[in-house]
Every structure is written in C-alpha cells, then in structure tokens.
Amino acid sequence: MTTLYRCITDDDTSQFCHRVSEALSKGWALHGAPTMAHDPVKGVMRMGQAVTKTVMAEYDPDMKLGQQ
Template sequence: MTTIYRCITEDDTSQFCHRVSEALSKGWSLHGAPSMAFDPQKGVMRMAQAVTKEIEAEYHPEMKLGQQ
C-alpha cells in the first residue's frame, strides 16, 4: 500500500466544498484542518485542504492525483 497526498485549493466558495466532498466520496481522507488566507491580488479568501488516500499502486510523479 502507498499513501498519496494532495492539497485542494480554491477561492472560498461552495466550489471548494464540492471539490473536497468529491475527494471524500472517492475514498480520500482529510489530513489536518483546512487553512484560509486572504489573496490580496484577487481580493478574496482562499481555502486549502490536504487529503490523503491509500492505493495499491506504487507512486510515480506522472500520476493524476485528482483522478485516483
């Protein structure tokens, strides 16, 4: 088994929640608490949530983590 990691980022909108919910529905697990920071260039709050998943395959850099 291999643990893979990804960090989902998005403006603080419902789209962020949908992206995290989709990852959870595909077997990813939350890794730590979400983070929030103000993006002064865009003038919006940005969200981030790390997620992990156990997979059977070995990790390789060409993996499309969002499709796992």
C-alpha cells in the same frame, strides 16, 4: 501500497466545498485542518485542505492524483 497526498485549494466558495466533498466520496481522507488566507490581488479569501489516500499501487510521479 502507497499513501498519496493532495492539497486542494480554491476561492472560499461552494466550489471549494464541492471539490473536497468529491475527493472524500472517492476515498480520500482529510489530513489536518483546513486553512484560509486572504488573496490581496483577487480580493478574496482562499481555502486549502490536505487529503490523503492509500492505494494498491507503487508511487509514480506521473500519477494524476485527482483521478485516483
């Protein structure tokens, strides 16, 4: 068994919420609180949320975490 880790980031829009919701629907779990920071170049707020998931496979650096 392996615990996988991802950090989902996106602009502070509904798209970010949909990406996190999709991960949760695929068995990922929230890991800590979300984070928010201002991107001065784009002039928008950016969001981040770490998620984890335990899988029945050995870790492989070539894994596509978003497809797990």
